[in-house]
Amino acid sequence: MRGHHLGVEDLTRGDEGVPATKRRRWALQTIDSAPFQAWVVVVAGIGFLTDSFALFCLNVVTPMIGYVYWPHNVDSDGTPQLPSSVKTALMCSTLAGTMIGQIAFGVAADQLGRRKMYGLELVIVIAGTFLMIMSSNGEKNSMAVGGWLIAWRTIMGLGIGADYPLSAVITAEFAPRKHRARMLSWVFFAQPIGQLLANVLSLAAVEGFKSEITSVYPACPAGDEGLQCFKAIDRLWRTVVGIGMIPAMIALAFRFTIPESPRYKLDILRNVHTVFEDTKDFFGAPEVDSEGGELEMLPTTPTVDGQDLSRVSTSSEIAPEEVVGSDSESERRPSSVHQRPTSYQHVHLPPNDPNYVPPLASWADAKDFFIAQGNWQYLLGTSLSWLFLDFAFYGLGLSSPEIVRHIWQNPDSDNAASSVFDSLRDNSLHTLIMVSIGAVIGGAAMIKVIRYASPKVIQFWGFLVLFLLFIVTGSAWTKLLDSSRSGLIVLYVLSQIAFNLGPNVTTFIIPAEIFPTRYRCTAHGIAAAAGKLGSWLVQVFLAYAFKSNSQEERYDWERQNFGHVLQVMSAFMVAGAVVTYFLVPETRDHDGKSRTLEVLAGGKRVLDELNKQRAQEQD
Numbered sequence: 001m002r003g004h005h006l007g008v009e010d011l012t013r014g015d016e017g018v019p020a021t022k023r024r025r026w027a028l029q030t031i032d033s034a035p036f037q038a039w040v041v042v043v044a045g046i047g048f049l050t051d052s053f054a055l056f057c058l059n060v061v062t063p064m065i066g067y068v069y070w071p072h073n074v075d076s077d078g079t080p081q082l083p084s085s086v087k088t089a090l091m092c093s094t095l096a097g098t099m100i101g102q103i104a105f106g107v108a109a110d111q112l113g114r115r116k117m118y119g120l121e122l123v124i125v126i127a128g129t130f131l132m133i134m135s136s137n138g139e140k141n142s143m144a145v146g147g148w149l150i151a152w153r154t155i156m157g158l159g160i161g162a163d164y165p166l167s168a169v170i171t172a173e174f175a176p177r178k179h180r181a182r183m184l185s186w187v188f189f190a191q192p193i194g195q196l197l198a199n200v201l202s203l204a205a206v207e208g209f210k211s212e213i214t215s216v217y218p219a220c221p222a223g224d225e226g227l228q229c230f231k232a233i234d235r236l237w238r239t240v241v242g243i244g245m246i247p248a249m250i251a252l253a254f255r256f257t258i259p260e261s262p263r264y265k266l267d268i269l270r271n272v273h274t275v276f277e278d279t280k281d282f283f284g285a286p287e288v289d290s291e292g293g294e295l296e297m298l299p300t301t302p303t304v305d306g307q308d309l310s311r312v313s314t315s316s317e318i319a320p321e322e323v324v325g326s327d328s329e330s331e332r333r334p335s336s337v338h339q340r341p342t343s344y345q346h347v348h349l350p351p352n353d354p355n356y357v358p359p360l361a362s363w364a365d366a367k368d369f370f371i372a373q374g375n376w377q378y379l380l381g382t383s384l385s386w387l388f389l390d391f392a393f394y395g396l397g398l399s400s401p402e403i404v405r406h407i408w409q410n411p412d413s414d415n416a417a418s419s420v421f422d423s424l425r426d427n428s429l430h431t432l433i434m435v436s437i438g439a440v441i442g443g444a445a446m447i448k449v450i451r452y453a454s455p456k457v458i459q460f461w462g463f464l465v466l467f468l469l470f471i472v473t474g475s476a477w478t479k480l481l482d483s484s485r486s487g488l489i490v491l492y493v494l495s496q497i498a499f500n501l502g503p504n505v506t507t508f509i510i511p512a513e514i515f516p517t518r519y520r521c522t523a524h525g526i527a528a529a530a531g532k533l534g535s536w537l538v539q540v541f542l543a544y545a546f547k548s549n550s551q552e553e554r555y556d557w558e559r560q561n562f563g564h565v566l567q568v569m570s571a572f573m574v575a576g577a578v579v580t581y582f583l584v585p586e587t588r589d590h591d592g593k594s595r596t597l598e599v600l601a602g603g604k605r606v607l608d609e610l611n612k613q614r615a616q617e618q619d
Contacts, residue, residue: 050251387533
């Protein structure tokens, strides 16, 4: 609004005489020069927090479910555990549902619109959560609780997965250029907050049920005392899981009120006139760049395929006399939903010109963009880097109850005196210390660091730091278990910091920036699904790596040999660094400023030409 401060007419007053080309430039300029959009971060972040809570609360409730439904499946110290087959199926079903949700909702958001899909994924999460807490064995074990848990976790996974491309892309398309990476970092910061919330609430719930589940035995005893213990733990895990519906319901009210993405309206619906109602509600007056004194819209560029890119000014100011008198009358009328204005069809503009209207999605256009222009490299790079990351991140994250017990528990001590209450409390408390604190510190630091370093640079060095941590921890695992378990705790916390001050966040950010609007949600969904494929593979790998005839043998063998798993993960971190270096594009210019989404949407050809021009200028 107040566009006259930049020499632009106040187009929100309904001036129908202004051509569509100028309206488009004004809308893009207004979005990219707006202040930090805190409301968008809140709406996207609270839903992402819900998804994180639903995903990682499994770490704290699986031991509780083991006490109730598999009391005879005990490990070496007599503590009940889920059968390894049920535990692996529970994790893999959640991750498989997440993969399906990421791709399906990514495609649907590009085809039907972001707003139509946004909120629907939370409805699925709420329904899946409600059905999960109703799961049971039935009267006289007439049903298998494991089957119900697996089925409802798959449903929850659909909703959790859908939120990845939707939250990332909506935030990116509403975000001003200057604040885009930081806004995406704030949204992803909801993930460690969700993990922290799951551990804090589970710890509080265990303390609340203390009088009912205190027992001097590792498992609930037989008789009336045991029945009370079973009932208390059964209510406990259902309470922890059910709490996740509360923030989901709050977020749902906000998400159904958010308007359609302005860039989706401009590039897909081609409805430039109604975009201004949304900009009026969400964006204030453009900020003045404190570094240069004026707002940069697009850099001056050389030619791409013979087209002169130097016509694009480095200043985003649009003078009143810039209205082209030769615009056809058809351009002055509102464009239809799926029809490009006729004047755009004969004006040949480079892809990063603010007046350029990109083509609609089609198989022919997708083949040209991804295959002919070579942008498949960017899709492959973002997908593989996310896969390599999640192999390690979820390998540690969803296995944290076992890893926590390996590190904190001394096998030479007398474990027979450990009570049910102590076991459940320690699981929540130790996971809080080892996982959540490091993740929150790393995520908070990322919000600060992303202002000064590009996502690609952070991702590359983050992978290398994780490689060093994993190779050191894995090589010294057995020795540290015997001599310095506090050293293992420190190394594990450092790895959680490195995850969230590194590729765990940037793999979420980069796919939301580098693809054009017509494929942005689909590409982000594919990259995210590749990550969940990595997390699915690591669960299968862990299940077979520690395969044994009994729970007790598995626990002992796993405790002694988990260092080898960390060494395997370190190799994946090296692969992630290599893929990032060669296949992931740089999203910032050579001055360290984020490029506009329109420049990045030009793809590999445009970015290569910009880099080539920069090299020539330096020579």
